[in-house]
Amino acid sequence: MLIKLTPPPSPAPTPTILFALAFPDLPGNLPVPPAWAAQLARLVADDLEAPPALHALDRAAALPALLAEVQFDLSQGRVTCAFLDGATEEWSFADECREMLSKVICDVEQSGRAEERAREWTKKVEAERERVAREEREREEEREAEMERAYEAKTQSLRAKGKEKEQSLNSPSTSLKGTTRPKSRLHKSRSLLMALVHVFLP
Structure with a gap:
């Protein structure tokens, strides 16, 4: 059963x-109550159609089970x-x-406003x-960027130091520039001997 409540016109x-x-259907593992079974048997005996829902056989639930819709129209004052x-x-x-x-309409409106406030909150x-x-996330990204910059600066510094060291190893020493290797005493003796040989030999 569907209950409709139509409020009156308002701004x-x-x-x-x-x-x-x-009402939920009875579980399949439960038997039909004896009173309901008796009423079904009576309907069959009188050649009457069985109700679409078994709850229609119960006095307390008969009307809600047989009604499809109930509409309360406050503007016309009719149901x-x-x-x-x-x-x-x-x-x-x-x-x-x-x-x-x-009062029901007021309660629903208040509930709607409270729900709207809850949604906004x-x-x-x-x-x-x-x-x-x-x-x-921005702070974390900034920290990561700072660490990357520091790592890059350190890497560049190490590379620069490595290049300077390599250049210093490849370039000749300043103490050796402009100097000649002194001739040994043996080399001088050989030169003198060869000069004497050339003098005495025709």
Whole structure:
């Protein structure tokens, strides 16, 4: 059964309030209650159609099980009941019922406003969390970038020192520049001997 509550016209109209009332089916492992079974047997004996739901055999749940829709229209002050077989019943309701239904509408509106505030608060909390997470990511990225810059600077410094060391090893020493290797005494003796040989030999 579907219950519809149509609020009266207002500057800030409230949408139609819907409420579904349904009874669950009995589990398959449970037998049908004896009273229900007796009523089903009576319907079969009288050649009547069985109800679409077994809950229609229960006095406490018969009307909700047989009704498809109940509509309360506060603008017209009438209630309309539509049954599963297509039949409808309509009548007007008293002022006491109108007041009770108006209170229901007020409760629903207050609940809607509270839910809207809760959604806004949730959005603010989520936005704050995202902001904090974003700032944390930015700080982490900045730390990583700083570490990369420091590592790159250290690497370049080590490379520069390595190049300077390599250049110093490849270049001749300043103490050796402009100097000649002194001739040994043996070399001088050989030169003198060869000169004497050339003099005495024709």
